[in-house]
Amino acid sequence: MNSDLNIRISPEVATLAKQAGVSINAFIKKALENQIATML
DSSP, X not given: OOOOOOOOOOHHHHHXXXXXXXXXXXXXXXXXXXXXXXXX
């Protein structure tokens, strides 16, 4: 599966991802998964 989603993010997201030792994509994916889990 390959999906493209173009979003504008603040530079802070890149900084937080770097501090966490993950890619921006992985950081956003995990954030979305966490948010969805709280809504179910």
